[in-house]
Amino acid sequence: MLSSVRIASRRAVTRGVAVRSSIAARQASTWADVPQGPPTIQTTPIADLNFLRKAILGITEAFKADSFKEKINLGVGAYRDDQGKPYVLPSVRIAEDKVVSQLLNKEYAGITGVPEFTKAAALLAYGPDSSALDRVAITQSISGTGALRIGGAFLQRFSPGAKTIYIPNPSWANHAAVFKDSGLTVEKYRYYNKDTIGLDFEGLIADIKGAPKNSIFLLHACAHNPTGVDPTPEQWKEISEAVKSGDHYAFFDMAYQGFASGDTDKDAFPIRYFIEQGHNPALAQSFAKNMGLYGERVGAFSIVCADAEEKKRVDSQIKILVRPLYSNPPVHGARVASTILNDPALNKQWLGEVKEMADRIITMRALLKKELENLGSKHDWSHITSQIGMFAYTGLTPEQMDTLAKEHSVYATKDGRISVAGITTGNVKRLAAAIHAVKP
Known part of the structure; x- marks a missing residue:
């Protein structure tokens, strides 16, 4: 019969082997080589x-x-x-109460989201008299970031050019990351002049004209982030001509419609002018800033197509892209935004609140x-x-x-x-x- 001392000794050895085995297992982890990423x-x-x-x-x-x-x-x-x-905007509180009082179900939205929302989002961006409305392929997105990601993936898959997107220098910090992860090559065009603390318009135009044909240009529609420096309407007209002359493609990011000047129509001037001039741009919209729906992640991605037949094909490919990304978007925030956009009285109140901000x-x-x-x-x-x-x-x-x-x-x-x-x-x-x- 083993003595209690020998039994204790064997148990200690066994525990030591188990501990060493456990440490070895941890050291051989599948994710041992994953580096620590930097903070945002x-x-x-x-x-x-x-x-x-x-x-x-x-x-x-x-x-x-x-x-x-x-x-x-x-x-x-x-x-x-x-x-x-x-x-929190008072109009958002009222709209939210309206949504909750309807006791709606929580069933999935379609792949492209809540139809009442996407239709209203297109009207807000392009204007009720726009020639583009009947040929816009649009999907609800996970706010503006999600819209940019869908757009990046679509352009990477179908853009006829070199899959290169030019973003302003500087630009929102996440632009480069989103487009790189979409598989696009990211380059920069001149935008900010540190000496004048204003727009480097000559450099901007020169870089657009100097880019290879069929390049993609990311344009901030209003309230450029991070500089706050926007082109004038006359400068936008020259930018449109430069983009057109290079057979380039315009992708607008409009995260601040209404929030910039207080006028949703004025802030949408660039994209509406581009359409008037024959461009068929893509657009990322966010309702985080202008409705204060930050955490609700309400946005939309749209592409202006040549005609209804092209719209049908583009829409089908957008659905193919969205399906493996997140299947379909959340409904609550879209319902709140839709209520504000589609209720005339509430819409008027919201426009007043946007102007106040x-x-x-x-x-x-x-x-x-x-x-x-x-x-x-x-x-x-x-x-x-x-x-x-x-x-x-x-x-x-x-x-x-x-x-x-x-x-x-x-x-x-x-x-x-x-x-x-x-x-x-x-x-x-x-x-x-x-x-x-x-x-x-």
């Missing part, structure tokens, strides 16, 4: 500048950790009211400029008010942005971009004083 980042806006990358997550964490009561967060990419709080942003721009001037700043801050939309490029350097954060508790990305939605009547004086301190 705001990419460098201009290739020839050594701007440091700034993690949006890092901004949020630094802001939260700051104990200063008057700290300011200008990194958030969502609308805030004048108290700096998230804002846009007007607040415009007012904050004017106030910031005025406060800087009142402080005796020697710099020309006119770009603050000439830019449009949620974001503004201040022209501040990464070092100045670091100082703003460390010495003034003002947080934003190192490329000098600020979210104007984070400015309020309560903090604009302190913000101006902080900016004046780093750039007197």
